[in-house]
Amino acid sequence: MIRVYAFASQLERLPDLSGVGGAPLEARALEDVTAVVSREVGPRTGDPREDAVAHGLVVEGLTVLARAVLPVRFGERFADDSTLARELQSRLGGIRRALVRVSGCVEIGVRVAAATPPRSAVAATGTDYMHERLARLAEHDAITYELHERLEDLSRASVQASHGAFEAAYLVERSQLDVVQAAVRRFAASHPELTVVSTGPWAPYSFGGDAS
Amino acid sequence: MTVAEPTPLQEQITLLELVDRVLHKGVVLTGDIMLSVADVDLVYVGLRVLLTSVATLDRLQAEGAA
Numbered sequence A: 001m002i003r004v005y006a007f008a009s010q011l012e013r014l015p016d017l018s019g020v021g022g023a024p025l026e027a028r029a030l031e032d033v034t035a036v037v038s039r040e041v042g043p044r045t046g047d048p049r050e051d052a053v054a055h056g057l058v059v060e061g062l063t064v065l066a067r068a069v070l071p072v073r074f075g076e077r078f079a080d081d082s083t084l085a086r087e088l089q090s091r092l093g094g095i096r097r098a099l100v101r102v103s104g105c106v107e108i109g110v111r112v113a114a115a116t117p118p119r120s121a122v123a124a125t126g127t128d129y130m131h132e133r134l135a136r137l138a139e140h141d142a143i144t145y146e147l148h149e150r151l152e153d154l155s156r157a158s159v160q161a162s163h164g165a166f167e168a169a170y171l172v173e174r175s176q177l178d179v180v181q182a183a184v185r186r187f188a189a190s191h192p193e194l195t196v197v198s199t200g201p202w203a204p205y206s207f208g209g210d211a212s
Numbered sequence B: 001m002t003v004a005e006p007t008p009l010q011e012q013i014t015l016l017e018l019v020d021r022v023l024h025k026g027v028v029l030t031g032d033i034m035l036s037v038a039d040v041d042l043v044y045v046g047l048r049v050l051l052t053s054v055a056t057l058d059r060l061q062a063e064g065a066a
Helices: A048-063 A081-102 A126-154 A174-190 B008-024 B037-065
Strands: A002-009 A025-030 A033-039 A068-071 A105-113 A157-160 A166-173 A195-202
Touching: A002 A048, A002 A081, A025 A081, A033 A081, A048 A068, A048 B008, A068 A081, A105 A126, A105 A174, A126 A157, A126 A166, A126 A174, A166 A174, A174 A195, A195 B008
Parallel strands: none
Antiparallel strands: A002 A033, A002 A068, A025 A033, A105 A166, A105 A195, A157 A166
């Protein structure tokens, strides 16, 4: 089986890392796009978490060695080289467009957990409780929207999860990284009641777009 | 929130975010990956630990502010 880690453009060299299960990394070029892969025999029986981390480390290792890197979801495997080549050929346009879009960029992840209500705010009735809850959610949305707008202005693209607490990813040019991180820190400092978790810089996992 | 050397908690969050990204994001090629039962468990364990971590972070911040 051939396991795929990422696509890259203008890859200088492979990182000094092993792939999943210690398999050596290999590069497969198709026109101007390089697929980074490893070979494995039979199904993986190890800890899937370790395998997922190994996959992630390869992707992160590539980001400093290529002009653009497009991470592939963990677990994508092909029976052999010719199957992979066919798949690649049929998607080359989308992969190339996505590589151009993320070129020179990293991804920053931001999560904001809502403040827990003060203990004194015990609602008298179920209706009161729901009203209070809705008001809190609306306030949380308004506050996080302010952060989102600011970060969106500083980013090339963004995606926001549409469920529960605020969770978003921003595609940020490397030159803007400090500015974005400073904006998150300022937001966190001015809202001590919220828990703000910012991670990255990551490879642009959330911006595969029409390559998917 | 002050930003200093990564704490074990921050490292744990980073690791979970990495796993979350490689499992759920990234380009989908075949679209028919069968995540094993272990993988599904892994995702849920990850989410729970992250939620716990955020709660812990909350508590630590509250204690720090007090």
